[in-house]
Amino acid sequence: MSAATVSLRAAAAVFPVSDVSNSVTHYRDTLGFDVEFTYGEPLAYAGVERGGAAIHLQAGGDTQRRPGQAAIYVFVTGVDALCEELRSRGARILVEPKTYDYGMRDFAIIDLDGNQLTFGEASSP
Numbered sequence: 013m014s015a016a017t018v019s020l021r022a023a024a025a026v027f028p029v030s031d032v033s034n035s036v037t038h039y040r041d042t043l044g045f046d047v048e049f050t051y052g053e054p055l056a057y058a059g060v061e062r063g064g065a066a067i068h069l070q071a072g073g074d075t076q077r078r079p080g081q082a083a084i085y086v087f088v089t090g091v092d093a094l095c096e097e098l099r100s101r102g103a104r105i106l107v108e109p110k111t112y113d114y115g116m117r118d119f120a121i122i123d124l125d126g127n128q129l130t131f132g133e134a135s136s137p
Contacts, residue, residue: 024059024066027082027127028075032058035069038124042101063088072125080126085118091133095119111135 029035032055039045045060045067056071065086072079088094095109098121106128107120118132 022064022066024068025082025084026068026070027084027123027125028072028077028079029069029123029125029127030072030079031124032056032069032071035124036060039067039069042103043098043121043123043129044101083128083130085130085132088131088133091117091119091131094131 027035032050032052036047036050036055036058039060040047043062045062048059048061048066050059051057052071056074058069060067060069065084067084092109095105099105103121104123105119106122107118107130109117109119111117112135115135116132117135118130120128120130122128
């Protein structure tokens with residue numbers, strides 16, 4: 013296969029969580045993600061997606077990585093509206109929306125285990 017035929021098409025962050033079932037419910041009901049798949053009995057792995065952002069949730073006992081140590085930065089439009097939506101759904105806001113010198117306006121939340129999701133959009137100069 014030549015380099016010309018290789019293409020990276022998508023990516024998913026993998027977040028270790030203490031309880032996959034509870035996390036799936038939180039990502040669906042509080043954060044507005046769609047549940048793309050679940051795996052295992054008891055539930056050990058799941059995929060959630062919102063727009064182009066995919067996150068896989070993995071049972072903490074199945075990895076050496078600890079729940080609460082993962083993070084993702086998601087590029088969005090309508091960052092302030094998204095923050096208000098998530099706040100109204102009960103999301104735990106870690107950092108309020110703020111415009112930074114590096115050209116982004118963003119805010120951060122944490123999930124049930126403390127994994128961090130930061131949402132940002134380019135700010136006007």
